[in-house]
Amino acid sequence: MTFQSSPVGNEISCVMHGLDEKVLKNNEMLKNLLLEALEQEKFTLLDNIFYEFQPQGCTVLVLLAESHAGIHTYPEHNSLFFYIYSCRGPTDGRKTFEYLKQKLNPKSVDYKERTVIVKQGHKLENRE
Amino acid sequence: MTFQSSPVGNEISCVMHGLDEKVLKNNEMLKNLLLEALEQEKFTLLDNIFYEFQPQGCTVLVLLAESHAGIHTYPEHNSLFFYIYSCRGPTDGRKTFEYLKQKLNPKSVDYKERTVIVKQGHKLENRE
Numbered sequence: 001m002t003f004q005s006s007p008v009g010n011e012i013s014c015v016m017h018g019l020d021e022k023v024l025k026n027n028e029m030l031k032n033l034l035l036e037a038l039e040q041e042k043f044t045l046l047d048n049i050f051y052e053f054q055p056q057g058c059t060v061l062v063l064l065a066e067s068h069a070g071i072h073t074y075p076e077h078n079s080l081f082f083y084i085y086s087c088r089g090p091t092d093g094r095k096t097f098e099y100l101k102q103k104l105n106p107k108s109v110d111y112k113e114r115t116v117i118v119k120q121g122h123k124l125e126n127r128e
Numbered sequence: 129m130t131f132q133s134s135p136v137g138n139e140i141s142c143v144m145h146g147l148d149e150k151v152l153k154n155n156e157m158l159k160n161l162l163l164e165a166l167e168q169e170k171f172t173l174l175d176n177i178f179y180e181f182q183p184q185g186c187t188v189l190v191l192l193a194e195s196h197a198g199i200h201t202y203p204e205h206n207s208l209f210f211y212i213y214s215c216r217g218p219t220d221g222r223k224t225f226e227y228l229k230q231k232l233n234p235k236s237v238d239y240k241e242r243t244v245i246v247k248q249g250h251k252l253e254n255r256e
Contacts, residue, residue, distance in 0.1 A: 002182045017248040047177045054130045077247040119205040120145040
């Protein structure tokens with residue numbers, strides 16, 4: 001597909017702690033939840049890969065026109081890692097994160113977000 | 129597969145600037161380079177997806193036993209975004225980054241790295 005990305009992207013990386021172990025073992029549900037979360041923020045989902053580890057844990061990676069997103073689960077630690085890098089501007093991905101958080105209801109979240117500028121010399125003030 | 133991840137992982141996220149446009153348009157070479165870089169750091173590559181945008185740019189995502197890695201290219205800005213999250217300890221992924229950097233020879237790199245702890249209450253001092 002044709003896609004013109006902005007020089008300014010956003011990266012969100014977090015660990016959700018204190019999740020229900022049963023929820024974390026429901027791999028299919030988690031995969032669908034991630035796809036649903038991305039769709040409601042109107043990302044363009046181009047492809048995905050899904051892997052179930054033994055005896056537990058899974059990884060879902062989603063290739064977006066706007067970059068990529070993924071989750072990794074740790075049922076043994078009651079936690080889930082969520083990542084998204086997307087290039088529609090400085091707050092991109094927040095709705096997806098909030099959707100997941102609302103549905104999964106973690107006890108705490110270690111949340112990091114940063115602006116990524118792929119055009120050298122481009123200043124955030126000069127948003128395009 | 130069976131995989132027991134450590135509670136301590138490492139995340140590297142960077143933009144390499146000032147890259148040769150011809151190199152950035154060689155999607156197949158870049159895909160193979162990422163796979164090669166991951167292999168020399170002895171990651172377990174389980175699956176990958178590859179997407180070529182029109183008129184240029186590509187995304188490669190690699191699902192690892194140890195989490196995931198990816199690149200997104202921006203030939204229009206002479207830049208490449210590289211990401212890896214892996215869970216073998218605090219410096220994991222650095223060899224992969226260094227390998228890519230050596231082969232691609234960017235003029236500058238906007239590099240970020242952080243420790244990710246997926247087990248609540250786990251302290252970095254108590255490395256397992």
